[in-house]
Structure formats: structure tokens, C-alpha cells
Amino acid sequence: MLAFSRIIGQTGCRIMNWREIAYLQKGTVRQRAAHDTLVDLDILARLRPFDPALVSTVCVDLDVPGSDLDVICEMRDESEFRATVENGYGARRDFRMWQRDDGAVVAQFETEAFPVEIFGKERPVQDQMAWRHLTAMKRLLNVEPRLRETVRAMKKEGVGTEPAFAKLLDLDGDPYEAMLSLETATKEELADVCGRAMKNVTQRAGA
Numbered sequence: 001m002l003a004f005s006r007i008i009g010q011t012g013c014r015i016m017n018w019r020e021i022a023y024l025q026k027g028t029v030r031q032r033a034a035h036d037t038l039v040d041l042d043i044l045a046r047l048r049p050f051d052p053a054l055v056s057t058v059c060v061d062l063d064v065p066g067s068d069l070d071v072i073c074e075m076r077d078e079s080e081f082r083a084t085v086e087n088g089y090g091a092r093r094d095f096r097m098w099q100r101d102d103g104a105v106v107a108q109f110e111t112e113a114f115p116v117e118i119f120g121k122e123r124p125v126q127d128q129m130a131w132r133h134l135t136a137m138k139r140l141l142n143v144e145p146r147l148r149e150t151v152r153a154m155k156k157e158g159v160g161t162e163p164a165f166a167k168l169l170d171l172d173g174d175p176y177e178a179m180l181s182l183e184t185a186t187k188e189e190l191a192d193v194c195g196r197a198m199k200n201v202t203q204r205a206g207a
Contacts, residue, residue, distance in 0.1 A: 001164055010094045012168055018053040018131055018136055021108030025063070033113045033182075034058045034069055041111070043071060043118075046088045050074055050120065055130040057161055058114075060137050061148060066113045072093065072130050077107060092116075129176065133162055136182040140165065144194035150201045168197040 016023075021044065033054065037182045038044065044052050050073035075081045082097065085107045089095055092109035099105050105120040125131055141148055147168065154164040160174035166175030169182075170193075182190065 016059075016135065018055050018059065018134060019051070019125070021054055024059075030058055030063055031061065036060060037069060037111050037113050037116075038071075041089070041116070043088075046084065047071065047073055047118070049084070050076065051125050052118075053125045053131060055128075055134045057112075057134075057137075057155075059134060062137065062141075062151055062155070064152055066115070068117045071116070071118045072125050072128050073118065073120045074124050075122055075194060078105060080118070081120045085120075089116075089118075125142055129180070132183050133176070133179050135178050137161070137165065139185075140169075140182060140194060141191060144191045144198060146201065147194065147197055155163060168200050169193045170196055170200070 021035055021038055024031040029034075034054075037109050038054065043087060052071050052073050054069065056070045057067055060070065060143070073081065080103060085105075086095075086097065089107065092111070095107070095109040097105065097107040103122065107118040109116055117132070119128075121128055129151055147165075150168060151161065151164045159167070160175075162179050163175040165171075166178050171178035171181075182193070187195075
């Protein structure tokens with residue numbers, strides 16, 4: 001497991017380590033509630049053998065009512081992963097667990113403050129798309145925080161987070177793949193796409 005809290009990449013930006021949650025304690029009301037929920041669930045300790053990381057939109061203050069707490073894991077042993085999750089959370093309200101067509105094992109349950117989803121994949125967490133998308137979103141919002149309000153508004157209209165960013169940024173093709181291109185973009189490239197995005201925000205506001 002990597003021990004860093006933040007690293008400086010070749011792009012010169014600060015990259016979050018989504019395995020850590022302490023930063024949520026100093027965030028918004030929803031971020032503090034997310035932190036308290038995860039601590040109450042003891043989720044990082046229970047899932048430690050699977051390198052858990054929180055990759056929810058609440059991490060970057062893009063959540064809306066009903067947003068989940070998404071915890072991704074590296075599922076090195078499927079049977080062990082299933083048993084650990086079910087033993088820890090099987091008694092939680094509305095608990096269910098299933099396997100997706102891509103082989104990922106997903107568990108879902110409700111808490112007082114948030115729905116929770118736990119994902120197990122046979123891939124290191126930092127290589128999973130959810131981690132990489134969140135990193136790209138963080139980088140974009142660092143460059144242009146004003147995107148946050150418009151993305152939230154689009155999410156409330158039913159648009160997914162990645163499609164909302166892709167639409168504002170004029171990204172071509174599949175929005176989930178297109179977002180990955182921003183993961184290693186330079187600060188200058190990010191500033192350029194954010195500048196185009198703010199023009200779209202202005203047009204959207206005037207529509």
C-alpha cells in the first residue's frame with residue numbers, strides 16, 4: 001500500500017490519496033458527515049486487507065442529495081472479500097451484494113446519512129476508473145472552482161457527473177474515457193479546457 005498523503009506529479013499539481021479521509025473533517029457539512037459515517041462503520045479498518053479508498057463525489061464537494069459513499073477495493077481473493085463485507089455489513093438496512101458482468105463484486109446498504117456502495121475489483125485501487133475520474137475532477141476544480149455549481153445543477157437534472165463535465169468541457173467520445181485524458185494534462189491544458197467550459201457555463205446561464 002502506498003504511504004503518501006499527496007504527491008507532486010510531473011504536471012506540477014497536488015494529487016490526493018483517496019485512501020485517506022482525514023481531510024473531510026475540515027470540509028463541508030456533508031463532508032464531515034461522510035467522515036463520521038465511515039468512522040462509525042469502521043470501514044477502512046474492516047476492509048484494510050483490500051486497500052479501500054473513498055471515491056465519492058462528496059470528496060470534491062460535487063455531491064447532491066442521495067449521493068452515495070463509494071468505497072473501492074482491490075479484490076485479491078473474491079471469497080475472502082465477500083465474507084469480509086457480509087460479516088461486517090450484512091445486517092445493515094437494505095444490504096445486498098451481487099457480481100457485475102465485468103467481474104466486480106458490489107455491496108450496497110443504507111445508513112442514516114448516506115447510501116453506501118463497496119466495490120471489489122481485481123485491480124489496484126489507484127488504477128481503477130473511479131479513482132482516476134475523481135483525480136481528474138479534483139484537478140479541474142482546482143483550476144476552475146466555478147465549474148462546481150454548474151456540474152451540481154446538471155446532476156440535479158439527472159446528468160451523470162462524468163457526462164456533465166464532458167459536456168461542459170466539450171470532450172468528444174465516451175465521457176468516461178474522455179475524462180481520463182485530463183488525469184495527466186498539464187496545468188496549461190487544464191486552464192484551456194476550463195476556459196472553454198466557462199463559456200459554456202455562461203451560455204447555459206443565459207439560455
